[in-house]
Amino acid sequence: MAAHVDSFGQQFRERLALLRPFPGRIEFSIRLALACALTTLVVEIYQTPDPALTAYVAFFVMKRDRMESVIISIVLTILISLLVGILMLVATAVIDQPLWRVISITVVSFGLLFLASASKLKPLAAIIAMIVGYGLDLLSDAHVGELATRGYLYAWLFVTIPATVSIALNLVLGPPPRRLLEQALAHRLALAASLMRNGDEKVRDAFEETLSEGVTGLKTWLKMAGIEKSSPPTDIAALGHATDSITTILLLVDFVDRTQSETMPPPLRGQIADTLDEMASILRVGGYPVDVAIEHGEEDLPPVTATLLADMKETLRRFTERPLPELPIVEAAKAGFFLPDAFTNPDHVYYALKTTAAAMFCYAAYLLLDWPGIHTSFITCYMVSLGTTAETIEKFTLRILGALIGAGLGFAAIVFLLPHLTSIGALLIVVFVVGLVSAWVAAGSPRISYAGYQLAFAFFLCVIQGPSPAFDLTIARDRIIGIMLGNVVAYLIFTNIWPVTVIRRIDPGLVALLRRLVDLTNATSRSRRDSLATDAAGAMGVISQDVELAAYESSRIGSPQFRLTARARAIRHIRALMGPLLLLSNEQSAASRAVAHRLDTLANELSSGTRLVEVTMPPSQNGLPSNTGKDPRAPCTVDGFVMADLEVLESAFVRRGGG
Structure with a gap:
C-alpha cells in the first residue's frame, strides 16, 4: 500500500471529528429514524416481503430538505414502475428457461447499471443499483409466472412504501x-x-x-x-x-x-x-x-x-444587498439525458461490467452451495460498487466496520431484547434508536457516511426478519455472511480488474484549479471574482479529497513516482495564495497581469509533466503555513503577500520534467 499522507492516529481523530454535530444534523437524523420506524410499521401491518430492505430504502429517499426529499421520492416511484415493467417483460420471456434467465439477468444488469453511471441518473446510482439487484434477485427465484408477477408487485411496494412515508413525513416535519x-x-x-x-x-x-x-x-x-x-x-x-x-x-x-x-x-x-x-x-x-x-x-x-x-x-x-424584483435569474442551458462522456469514457462500461460480474459470482456461489440464506451477497454487490479503486478500498473498510457493528447490535437485540418485546410499538422503538445512530453517521461526510448506511442495513436484516417477531439466529447469521461475502467479492473485483485510479484526476484537477486562479486574477468585475473564488474553493476541496483517497491505493494501481504529500502541500500553498489573490484581482495592475502569467506558466508546466516536490512553508504562530510578512523581501502590501506566497508555490515545481 502507498504511504498515507497522515498518521493513523491523526486519521482516526479526523474521522472522529466528523461525528460532531452541525446545524440540522440531529433534526435530520431523527426524521430519518422516524421514517425507518414508520416504514417498518406499514410493512408489518400489510405483511409485505423483505421488510428489512423496505425500511432500509428510507435512507435513500430522505434528504435534508423537504423539497428534495419529495422530488427524490416521486422520481424513484416513477423509476421503480418503469423497472418493474421491464423486468416483468423479461421474466415472462425467460421464466421457464434457466440458461436464458441467467443471461437475461446479466444483460439487464449491465444495461441498467450503465445508465446509472453514464446519465443524469448518476446521483441516484446507488438506489437504482439496489433496486436492480433486488428485482433481478426476484427474477432468479421465480419459477412460476403468477409468483413472478406477484413478486414484482411486491418489488414495486418495496420502494413506494418508504417513498410515500417520506413524502408524508417531509410535508409535515421536513424543513424548507x-x-x-x-x-x-x-x-x-x-x-x-x-x-x-x-x-x-x-x-x-x-x-x-x-x-x-x-x-x-x-x-x-x-x-x-x-x-x-x-x-x-x-x-x-x-x-x-x-x-x-x-x-x-x-x-x-x-x-x-x-x-x-x-x-x-x-x-x-x-x-x-x-x-x-x-x-x-x-x-x-x-x-x-x-x-x-x-x-x-x-x-x-x-x-x-x-x-x-x-x-x-x-x-x-x-x-446584504437585496436585488430589485425585476432582475431575472439566469439559468444555465440544460444538457441532454446522457453525460458528455457517456459513450467515450470506458469507465462507465467497466463499472457496469465489474458490478455485474461481482453480483453474478455471488449468485452462482449461493446456487452451487445451495445456501439461499446468503442471497444478500447478490444485492450487496450492487449497493457497494464504486467508481475508483481508492473509493472502493476506503468504503470497503467503512462498510465492513458498519456491518460488524450493525450485526453485533442485531444479534444482541435478538438475544436480549426481542424475547421481551410484547408489541409492535416496542419493535419500532428499537428500530428508531438504532436508525437514529445510523442516520447520525450517514448524515456526515462521505468519509464516514457509508459506515452508517451499512450499520442500518446489517441491523435491519437481523432484527426485521418477517411479518412477526423472529428469533432465528441462523437467518441473521446467513444474511450477515451474505453482506460480508458481497463486500469482499466487490472489493476483490474492483481492485484487480480494470482498476480505476483516483490519481489520474489529481494533476488535471490542479491544472484546472490554477487556470481558475488565472481567471480570478484577471477578473474585471466583483461578481465575476466572487464566482471564480467560489468555484476555485470548491475545486480545491474536491482535489484534497482525491489526494486523501489516493493514499489507499497501492503503487501497482497508481504510480510509484506520484508524490501525494507534494500534492497535498501544493494545495495548501494554493489556498494560502487565494486570499491575497482576491485583493490583487481588484487592482488590475501590472502586478496582477504578471501573477496571472506566472500562474498560467505553472499550469502549463504541470500539464506537460513537470514534477511536484515537497516544499514546506515557514510556519506562522498559529501553526498554519504562511510566508507573508516573515520574508524581508515581502513588503506589507498586497503585491508583497501575493509574490511571497507565489514564490513558495513555484518552488514546488521541478522544471526538468518527469514523475
Missing part, C-alpha cells in the same frame, strides 16, 4: 430548503467570527472543513427553494447574492487568520467579528441582514490593511 440555507450561511459566518477572534484549533479545523465543502449544497437548497416557491423571488435572489459572497468572506477571514499581526490589528478584527456574529444571528431567526456596515475608516492604516478592510466592507455590502 430556505431555512437550511439560512442556517448554513449563519454557521459559516459564526465560524468566521470565531476565527477572527483567534479561534482555537477546533474552530480552525471546523472552518477549514467548511471552506473545503464549497457551496454546492447551498446552491442545491437555493434551487430547491426556488422550485418550492414558498418564498418571494426577491428573498431567493437575495439569498443567491449571499451564497455567491460567502466564500469570498471566508477566504478573506482565512487570509487574516494566517497573517494576523501583519494585516489587521486586534480591535479591528473584533469589530468585524461582531458584525459577522450579528449577521449570523439575524439569519438564524429567519431574517435577512441589511444595512450592515463596519464603522471604521481606511485612513491611517497600512496599505494591505486598508485594501483588506475596503474589500471586506464591499463583500459584506454585496452579501
